[in-house]
Amino acid sequence: MKPLNRVVASIPPSGIRRFFELASNRADVISLGIGEPDFVTPWRVREAAIYSIEKGYTTYTANAGTRELRNLIAEHYRERYGASYDPDSQIVVTSGVSEALDIALRALVEPGDEIIVFEPCYVSYGPCVTMAGGTPVMVPTASSDGFIVDPDRVRRHVTSRTKAMLICSPGNPTGAVQPPDVVEALAEIAIQNDLYILADDIYAQLVYGVRHSSFAELEAVADRTVILNGLSKSMAMTGWRVGFVCAPEPVAALMLKIHQYTALCAPHTSQMAAAEALRNGEGETRRMVAAYDVRRRYLVSALNDAGLPCALPDGAFYVFPSVAPTGLSSEVFAERLLTEAGVAVVPGSVFGPSGEGHVRCSYAAPFPVLEQAVERIRQFTGLIGSDRQPSQTKQDPRVAARQGEQAYAV
Amino acid sequence: MRHDELPEDSGSSGSSQQGSCHGASSSTILTTDVHRTFSMQPILDILESDARTSPAQIAERLGMSESDVRTAIAEWERTGVIRRYKAIIDRDAIGDDRVVAYIDVSVTPERGAGFDEVASRIARFREVRSVVLVSGGHDLRVVVEGESIRAVSSFVSERLATLDRVTATNTHFELKRYKDDGVMLFDREDDHRLAVTP
Numbered sequence: 001m002k003p004l005n006r007v008v009a010s011i012p013p014s015g016i017r018r019f020f021e022l023a024s025n026r027a028d029v030i031s032l033g034i035g036e037p038d039f040v041t042p043w044r045v046r047e048a049a050i051y052s053i054e055k056g057y058t059t060y061t062a063n064a065g066t067r068e069l070r071n072l073i074a075e076h077y078r079e080r081y082g083a084s085y086d087p088d089s090q091i092v093v094t095s096g097v098s099e100a101l102d103i104a105l106r107a108l109v110e111p112g113d114e115i116i117v118f119e120p121c122y123v124s125y126g127p128c129v130t131m132a133g134g135t136p137v138m139v140p141t142a143s144s145d146g147f148i149v150d151p152d153r154v155r156r157h158v159t160s161r162t163k164a165m166l167i168c169s170p171g172n173p174t175g176a177v178q179p180p181d182v183v184e185a186l187a188e189i190a191i192q193n194d195l196y197i198l199a200d201d202i203y204a205q206l207v208y209g210v211r212h213s214s215f216a217e218l219e220a221v222a223d224r225t226v227i228l229n230g231l232s233k234s235m236a237m238t239g240w241r242v243g244f245v246c247a248p249e250p251v252a253a254l255m256l257k258i259h260q261y262t263a264l265c266a267p268h269t270s271q272m273a274a275a276e277a278l279r280n281g282e283g284e285t286r287r288m289v290a291a292y293d294v295r296r297r298y299l300v301s302a303l304n305d306a307g308l309p310c311a312l313p314d315g316a317f318y319v320f321p322s323v324a325p326t327g328l329s330s331e332v333f334a335e336r337l338l339t340e341a342g343v344a345v346v347p348g349s350v351f352g353p354s355g356e357g358h359v360r361c362s363y364a365a366p367f368p369v370l371e372q373a374v375e376r377i378r379q380f381t382g383l384i385g386s387d388r389q390p391s392q393t394k395q396d397p398r399v400a401a402r403q404g405e406q407a408y409a410v
Numbered sequence: 411m412r413h414d415e416l417p418e419d420s421g422s423s424g425s426s427q428q429g430s431c432h433g434a435s436s437s438t439i440l441t442t443d444v445h446r447t448f449s450m451q452p453i454l455d456i457l458e459s460d461a462r463t464s465p466a467q468i469a470e471r472l473g474m475s476e477s478d479v480r481t482a483i484a485e486w487e488r489t490g491v492i493r494r495y496k497a498i499i500d501r502d503a504i505g506d507d508r509v510v511a512y513i514d515v516s517v518t519p520e521r522g523a524g525f526d527e528v529a530s531r532i533a534r535f536r537e538v539r540s541v542v543l544v545s546g547g548h549d550l551r552v553v554v555e556g557e558s559i560r561a562v563s564s565f566v567s568e569r570l571a572t573l574d575r576v577t578a579t580n581t582h583f584e585l586k587r588y589k590d591d592g593v594m595l596f597d598r599e600d601d602h603r604l605a606v607t608p
Contacts (some may be wrong), residue, residue: 016608023605039598123608172608238490294452344606365469367578 011130014123015350023344032354032361032374033344037236037317039291039364041273045235048276060364061150061268063260067243069271072278073244077227083216085246091276092256092267097202098124099226099259101166104245107134107254108164108196111200115198116157117164119151119337119352120320122172122200123291126352134163141356143322147354148309151185151361158189164196165189170203170212170315173351173360178312180213187221196251197225202243203316204283205234208293210314214245223248233316234285235277242270248383292317295370295384302374303361307381317364320348324357324385334359341375341380421600454491457483461495500595502587510539510555510584511562514548518575525549528575537565548580559583 070087230243310321330347348355556562
């Protein structure tokens with residue numbers, strides 16, 4: 001038989017896949033490996049979707065999405081970031097950010113183009129660039145910098161073939177929120193080198209005590225910034241598959257062309273639900289963020305206590321502790337933790353080489369689950385790391401957890 | 411009687427003082443240390459959603475010391491900010507045929523005391539679970555609980571309706587309870603997420 005597509009065939013399967021299978025084969029697993037909210041979509045949003053089905057909104061919509069939803073998206077970005085996007089020509093509603101990322105890359109990339117990707121990062125970035133015909137150029141971020149991007153390092157990776165940079169803040173798997181000065185420095189690099197900016201804002205609303213700086217705020221790069229966002233994380237709507245893109249008109253036009261030939265439109269029901277979420281969901285998001293915040297502090301403190309050094313990230317719902325003190329690689333640690341202690345986490349190495357030595361723990365889990373997981377992790381690290389000094393690990397974590405603490409100051 | 415029972419292991423210390431705190435000024439803690447009360451608010455949030463969370467657990471979740479949590483709780487119990495720890499029970503599930511009625515009560519307010527005097531008279535009956543002053547066509551909304559429809563009816567007609575300032579009552583018997591105090595009594599939502607996702 002003739003060969004299948006070599007580009008696709010050469011892409012390795014996601015490292016998460018193996019852990020999913022390992023975890024699924026065990027009955028008593030407590031999972032901190034889930035990259036989606038533990039909350040169910042707020043009822044008012046579900047109710048709006050049910051109503052829309054009852055009323056017969058079951059058709060195709062305009063390719064770019066319903067007018068109402070595009071207006072609400074434009075309003076959201078205007079209110080939150082002072083950005084102005086024309087709902088007619090600059091906004092496309094997609095089937096989740098995944099589709100938005102895919103069509104953005106396909107609209108931008110020509111064979112041989114390089115796309116700068118900051119790792120550790122979401123597992124799809126590299127493969128999506130490759131499948132679009134480009135070359136991902138992985139720029140590492142360091143644990144010692146709190147996984148904040150170093151603009152100088154970025155400059156060293158820019159070549160004449162660089163077309164764009166792809167950045168996610170707050171980030172998966174680290175929870176790192178890129179500060180305003182870094183966002184501005186990257187924008188400057190983009191201008192100097194004529195690069196597009198692909199900004200994955202999906203975790204934008206999940207920040208704790210800091211403000212999210214979006215590239216959408218920077219007028220100077222408005223003509224080269226493609227914002228990718230959706231409601232999966234902020235409104236617990238992962239399964240609805242509804243996202244959107246805000247982009248300069250020429251980019252949006254090309255994306256829309258790909259979208260109309262391949263996806264046609266995002267699911268109508270999901271668009272109706274998304275509209276309700278944007279219209280009336282802010283309080284729901286605030287409630288979820290408050291819950292994540294308490295869990296975040298708890299988990300960071302508890303992991304430090306268990307001998308896994310862990311910074312307090314400012315966003316998303318992940319913490320990214322180091323497993324270095326155990327002497328194990330992140331892959332071995334995660335596998336042993338799963339098989340010996342029944343706790344699923346994701347090895348940092350699946351998110352890129354700089355993730356090695358860390359594991360991703362999600363706190364999108366209710367407190368009793370977190371507490372049980374922590375208990376098991378404590379026992380596990382206690383068994384394999386008996387040469388640690390327990391007196392020291394008793395003190396430090398609280399200090400670490402309290403840095404930047406405001407609302408719950410004692 | 412069950413109102414006076416604490417859930418086992420409720421994690422509260424010093425709960426023996428409850429019941430003696432009627433009228434104690436619940437604002438005491440606010441005036442003594444506003445900032446402290448504000449920062450302790452998350453403890454109340456946790457207790458309100460699950461009163462059995464132990465002070466040790468709360469302390470760990472919030473990054474506080476256990477003794478601070480115990481002190482705050484004891485203070486709230488003393489001043490009446492925390493009134494009681496109770497369970498939310500689905501009585502239908504155990505075939506309990508106790509009867510609950512919601513009674514709209516119209517009253518003539520009293521010069522000088524407004525509605526307080528008559529509301530307090532009503533509230534003192536053991537059969538009465540709650541009394542609130544409401545806006546709209548009636549004045550007080552009273553929740554009454556009894557062993558049978560007959561018992562509740564006779565309480566309303568003999569004790570409530572005959573009170574001096576009560577001018578009218580309108581009784582609604584509870585038929586089925588779907589949600590109680592923020593808790594759904596049917597249709598639990600399970601976790602449908604996969605074990606590990608990107």
